[in-house]
Amino acid sequence: WGDEEKKQKLIPPSFGSIARGIKNNKYKKIILMTGAGISVAAGIPDFRSPKTGLYSKLEKYDLPYPEAIFSMEYFKKNPKPFFKLAKELIPKDLKPTPVHHFCKLLEKKKVLHRVYTQNIDTLERKANILPEKLVEAHGSFAYATCLKCRYRYTQKEIQPIIMKGKVPKCKKCKKGVVKPNITFFGENLPSGFSLAHRDFPKADLLIVIGTSLQVMPFGSLIHHVNEDCHRLLINKEEVGVYRKSIFSRGHKGFRFNRSDNTRDAKKLGDCQEIIKQFVKLIGWEKEFNELLDES
Numbered sequence: 310w311g312d313e314e315k316k317q318k319l320i321p322p323s324f325g326s327i328a329r330g331i332k333n334n335k336y337k338k339i340i341l342m343t344g345a346g347i348s349v350a351a352g353i354p355d356f357r358s359p360k361t362g363l364y365s366k367l368e369k370y371d372l373p374y375p376e377a378i379f380s381m382e383y384f385k386k387n388p389k390p391f392f393k394l395a396k397e398l399i400p401k402d403l404k405p406t407p408v409h410h411f412c413k414l415l416e417k418k419k420v421l422h423r424v425y426t427q428n429i430d431t432l433e434r435k436a437n438i439l440p441e442k443l444v445e446a447h448g449s450f451a452y453a454t455c456l457k458c459r460y461r462y463t464q465k466e467i468q469p470i471i472m473k474g475k476v477p478k479c480k481k482c483k484k485g486v487v488k489p490n491i492t493f494f495g496e497n498l499p500s501g502f503s504l505a506h507r508d509f510p511k512a513d514l515l516i517v518i519g520t521s522l523q524v525m526p527f528g529s530l531i532h533h534v535n536e537d538c539h540r541l542l543i544n545k546e547e548v549g550v551y552r553k554s555i556f557s558r559g560h561k562g563f564r565f566n567r568s569d570n571t572r573d574a575k576k577l578g579d580c581q582e583i584i585k586q587f588v589k590l591i592g593w594e595k596e597f598n599e600l601l602d603e604s
């Protein structure tokens with residue numbers, strides 16, 4: 310490298326430089342990691358936002374501890390609290406948000422390597438993201454399974470029962486509770502998640518949007534891209550910065566405030582507004598607005 314090139318390599322990217330990079334076709338394999346924050350604008354509360362997040366309202370479910378609502382052990386004893394919450398989480402006629410449409414636009418532009426979402430609300434499907442471009446890392450409400458005989462149901466079949474406030478029971482074996490295929494604590498992640506080991510080292514840009522990165526192993530995926538892969542965080546608050554308890558084993562998290570940062574950028578605020586700014590900087594407004602109009 311010449312001196313100028315070396316110097317440029319060391320300057321960390323910014324929101325603007327990443328937008329320019331997308332515009333100029335610098336990034337060809339973009340991975341998105343998304344979380345509940347991207348669906349708040351669709352009317353689905355996230356978990357951890359103070360006051361509005363579901364975790365701040367769990368008293369009404371009368372649980373021994375907050376995580377019990379997604380614990381397999383507890384669900385087998387008492388599935389009622391989960392289904393009460395599911396009523397709030399299931400998208401009825403909810404529409405994908407601008408961030409979901411941005412994911413689709415990256416796919417249309419052939420620069421999307423994959424979307425890894427923790428969301429279970431199926432809004433990526435509603436935004437028509439191709440199934441092969443999507444990993445629903447914590448499962449989704451799209452299907453449900455009887456815990457006794459494993460008979461599979463579609464969302465359409467069980468949603469009306471959940472919306473009536475009832476616990477869905479299996480029509481086939483007449484014994485089992487039918488549980489939506491979302492991943493609870495104590496369950497294995499869907500097989501698609503294993504793609505991450507091959508996918509992340511190939512990425513040249515990682516965009517993380519609307520997640521606290523607190524749920525593992527999902528949150529740890531930010532470490533699986535190569536050292537020269539740029540990483541952009543779009544979130545209401547700073548997350549994924551080094552905390553000993555979370556990122557042990559020498560991981561440094563995002564390096565926003567560190568002198569050795571050569572690859573991390575952040576833009577804090579409402580992700581829907583930020584994505585609109587981003588699209589404008591990239592120069593994709595026309596196609597983006599078409600996607601918004603179609604939905």
Ligand code: CNA
Binds near residue numbers: 346348357398522579
């Ligand atoms: P979380 O822990 O609740 O974190 C959400 C993050 O998004 C927080 O850092 C917020 O500050 C941020 N945020 C909230 N609103 C906005 C906004 N408008 N703009 C920018 N940032 C915002 O949720 P995670 O996804 O990190 O946690 C993982 C859990 C949440 C997964 O297992 C999900 O299944 C589960 N979940 C999913 C949904 C859904 O499918 N829509 C809803 C609630 C919880």
